[in-house]
Amino acid sequence: MFRKKLVSLALITLLSASAAAVARADGPSASDIVAAADKVRNPEQPFRVSLALVEYQGGDMHDTVSLAVHSKIDAGTHQYRNVVRYAGPPRDVGKLVLLNGSSMWFYDPASKASVRISAQQRLIGQASDGDVLTVNLAHDYTAKLLGEENIADADKQPHSAWHLELTAATGDAAYARLETWIEKETFHPIKSRFYSDSGRLLKVAYYRKYESQLGAMRPTETIIVDAVDAHLVTKITSSDFRPEQVQDAWFQREYLPRFSEE
Numbered sequence: 001m002f003r004k005k006l007v008s009l010a011l012i013t014l015l016s017a018s019a020a021a022v023a024r025a026d027g028p029s030a031s032d033i034v035a036a037a038d039k040v041r042n043p044e045q046p047f048r049v050s051l052a053l054v055e056y057q058g059g060d061m062h063d064t065v066s067l068a069v070h071s072k073i074d075a076g077t078h079q080y081r082n083v084v085r086y087a088g089p090p091r092d093v094g095k096l097v098l099l100n101g102s103s104m105w106f107y108d109p110a111s112k113a114s115v116r117i118s119a120q121q122r123l124i125g126q127a128s129d130g131d132v133l134t135v136n137l138a139h140d141y142t143a144k145l146l147g148e149e150n151i152a153d154a155d156k157q158p159h160s161a162w163h164l165e166l167t168a169a170t171g172d173a174a175y176a177r178l179e180t181w182i183e184k185e186t187f188h189p190i191k192s193r194f195y196s197d198s199g200r201l202l203k204v205a206y207y208r209k210y211e212s213q214l215g216a217m218r219p220t221e222t223i224i225v226d227a228v229d230a231h232l233v234t235k236i237t238s239s240d241f242r243p244e245q246v247q248d249a250w251f252q253r254e255y256l257p258r259f260s261e262e
Contacts, residue, residue, distance in 0.1 A: 033164060039216070040188055040216060040217070042135075043218075045243055046072040046243065046246035048244040048246075049068075049239070050069075051068075051069060051236055053236050054234065055125030055234050059231070062125070066086070067132060068085045070244060077139070079140070081100050081251045083097070098114075098253060101172065103116070105117065105256065125234035126234040135174070140168065140172050143164050148161070151190060151191060164182065166179070175202075176197045178192055191204065206222070207221075214242075
């Protein structure tokens, strides 16, 4: 009897190993796909990037915000830490957003006060603070491969893509759930849908205008469309990617007043 159990256990182990080998032969795992797409979106070296956000209502420009994002990977958590500085409009110049682990703070130099905020807090139009921060989705979400599809991008061009569902795995995740489509040949993100905690679709984002920046082809424009009213659109344009000596001290709440004055 004992020998039969050993044989059965060995057979189960062999079948499991075979199934895993077949899965690898068929293509990368869901988590591998998301990790590869993270590397497309985000430089792995410390860097700075300028963001221009424009809110449109019915095709007309309604509001604008300019930001500078300073970002660096935390060696311990492998997630990005960010300091976001407002560069415009004039009324907002010098304001800061800090993301360090699960803590996010907003600092206003006028009041010299820093307050805790959520990654889902509205920044402008359909863009929230979580949409402009550099994050590794593979760190904050559990990925599930839903299938392979032909999908059109923002310019109506077709792409063969993986369709994945990402469910929040940590308290650091900006959204409870999202769907994303990633091009098979390049691992370029094409489109994402973002959902609330209750399961309601909040918005749809399209990633476009890929350019060579800091050693890889990266999207330099994101179009975010409101899920309820498609006339509400926000465009995020990324420019001036460059390596930067990002200091660890920048990611301390106590440093924000000094950073604002630099």
